[in-house]
Amino acid sequence: MDNETTFPHHLLPEGYLSHFNISEFKFRWHEASGLDPDLHFRANHLASRLTSLWITDGHTLTAKHQLAQITNTSIRTMDRALIELEDRGWVHVSRDGDGLSIYLVIPRHGLKLLLAERQSSEQQRNLRTSRELAAQEVLLTLADAFRVDHDAVQTGSEWKVVRARIRSITNRMTDVEQESRKLAYSICESIPQHIRCPQALISSRIDEHLRNYPHLSHRQSKSRRRDFTIPQPSALEDLLSDVTNRMLSKFPAVGVSEPDRNRIFSSLGEGVCQDEHR
Numbered sequence: 001m002d003n004e005t006t007f008p009h010h011l012l013p014e015g016y017l018s019h020f021n022i023s024e025f026k027f028r029w030h031e032a033s034g035l036d037p038d039l040h041f042r043a044n045h046l047a048s049r050l051t052s053l054w055i056t057d058g059h060t061l062t063a064k065h066q067l068a069q070i071t072n073t074s075i076r077t078m079d080r081a082l083i084e085l086e087d088r089g090w091v092h093v094s095r096d097g098d099g100l101s102i103y104l105v106i107p108r109h110g111l112k113l114l115l116a117e118r119q120s121s122e123q124q125r126n127l128r129t130s131r132e133l134a135a136q137e138v139l140l141t142l143a144d145a146f147r148v149d150h151d152a153v154q155t156g157s158e159w160k161v162v163r164a165r166i167r168s169i170t171n172r173m174t175d176v177e178q179e180s181r182k183l184a185y186s187i188c189e190s191i192p193q194h195i196r197c198p199q200a201l202i203s204s205r206i207d208e209h210l211r212n213y214p215h216l217s218h219r220q221s222k223s224r225r226r227d228f229t230i231p232q233p234s235a236l237e238d239l240l241s242d243v244t245n246r247m248l249s250k251f252p253a254v255g256v257s258e259p260d261r262n263r264i265f266s267s268l269g270e271g272v273c274q275d276e277h278r
Contacts, residue, residue, distance in 0.1 A: 011092075011103060013111040020114070025106070026051050032110035033090050035117055046071055046081040047090065050102060059103040067100070127176070134180035135170040138187075139163060145188035146198040162202050169206070169216045179216070183209055 012025075020028050033039065033047040049070050053060040068078040082102075085091045089107035093100060106114075136154075142162070143153040153159050166183075173179040186209040187202055195201055210217040 011105045013106055013108045016106060016111055019111075019118075026054050026104070028114060029090075029104045029106050029110075031117070032106055032114050033085070035113040036088065036090075036110070039088060039090075040081070040084060042073070042077060042081040043084040043088075045073075046078060047085060050091070050104065054104060059101055062100050062102065063098045064100060065098065130176045131170045131173060132167075134173065134176045135163075135167045138166050138170065138180055138184045141184040142166075142187060142202060145191055146195065146202075148198065158199065162199055162206075165203070165206055168218060169210070172216045172218075179213075182213075183216075186212075 012022075030048065030051050034044055039047075046067065049067070050060060052070075053062055064075050064079065067082070068075045071078055071081075073081075082091070082093065082100075086093050090105060090110070092103040092105055094102075139153050139162075140150060142148070143150045154163070169183060170176065170180060187205045191201075
């Protein structure tokens with residue numbers, strides 16, 4: 001397998017060697033077949049087992065009953081999965097009774113799947129890197145704006161919450177450069193001269209920024225709590241008066257003095273207000 005001249009190159013699509021090595025063929029074949037959206041799960045299951053039987057010259061020697069055994073399926077189900085892999089171009093099969101000689105093949109569409117997956121992975125890595133750099137840049141901008149030592153902002157325990165919130169926001173950015181610039185501007189705009197606790201001010205401005213750009217908040221997917229409308233004082237007084245009069249009308253035999261009446265009115269008001277704020 002280490003010698004490329006011994007490997008049957010007809011199993012490789014044109015352009016494969018420009019991107020991958022022959023030494024990793026088995027792993028690339030397994031990855032590519034797993035990316036094929038048109039393969040049934042039984043075919044994917046068989047493909048994962050074929051790599052364990054793979055011989056160094058590009059094929060495997062086995063039998064139907066052996067494949068059925070290692071896949072824990074019936075011979076009929078295994079045969080259908082093998083035919084599906086063959087039809088999709090992932091294997092070449094030579095049959096001799098119950099014996100099978102199976103060559104693993106990466107078709108052209110398999111190479112396209114590999115390259116698309118590699119490109120997607122590279123884009124994700126680049127995006128993660130740019131988000132990390134953006135978070136560092138925002139933190140350094142805050143340190144300069146609030147006249148705080150850079151090391152304190154980046155490693156100090158008192159800045160731990162701010163660092164976590166900044167990174168949480170940048171990790172949700174898509175246009176990292178523009179969005180990180182807006183974030184830094186929102187936090188550093190019109191800073192007061194004397195600040196006892198810059199972290200509190202920064203957290204407050206982060207909250208305001210998230211209200212303006214809710215897609216950057218981890219809470220955006222959560223359902224909002226129902227907004228309660230607190231009645232106006234006059235309406236609340238009318239409501240409490242009505243409730244008190246109803247209570248007194250139900251117990252006419254009980255004499256209630258004016259101070260007791262006021263206490264009932266007051267206690268009912270506190271209960272309603274507490275319910276409104278919950």
